[in-house]
Amino acid sequence: MTGTPRFYIVQEDILPEALIKTVQAKELLLSGEVTTVAQAVERVGLSRSAFYKYKDKVFPLQNWGRGRTVVISLLLEHRSGVLSGVLSKIAAVHGNVVTINQDFPRQGVAGVTVTVETSQLTTGVEQLLVLLREQPGVRQAVFLGEGE
Incomplete structure (x- = not known):
């Protein structure tokens, strides 16, 4: 797929x-x-x-996208404002960023893993991923699973 x-x-x-x-x-x-x-x-x-x-x-339906932390893997272009735009999209739907881990940029892109607390999220995780993928400079946004 x-x-x-x-x-x-x-x-x-x-x-x-x-x-x-x-x-x-x-x-x-x-x-x-x-x-x-x-x-x-x-x-x-x-x-x-x-x-x-x-x-x-x-995942069981009752656990999908609400009231927990989720881990999202991103592949971002290494240029000014891309990560800031991602964080703004998360904040716009009331996601609370718990952790951010960024790899050293290589060939103009950097891997970023973001843990987001979802209890106040105004949209589901699937829709959040769609919003992140639409953000300029985001090459990939993938749900990795539930956080700890």
Whole structure:
């Protein structure tokens, strides 16, 4: 798949078992009931490779985009005002930036990872990604997963 990722809401009973078990394993980890991925996947009966394949791609609907921190990976052109524009877009939809990590620029672009607290977000995470991708100087904006 190329381009902007698309998202769907589907009923659980039509999902492959590996996707459901991935969500169950993530919930065990988030609750603190288990402390390692190995423990989580063993408990739900899933291979570690399947967990790592799907962990950043499947989320329960109630957890998608509200009231948590999310991690967004960006590829930005290395020029004045690009990062500032990204931060302004996040602020415009009431996202609260918790952390910013920027790699050293190479060949005119820099990788940036931003953790955003979403409890006050006036839009969903998917729409935030669309807004960021439309920002001049943003070459890529990808949802990496939930923050800690």
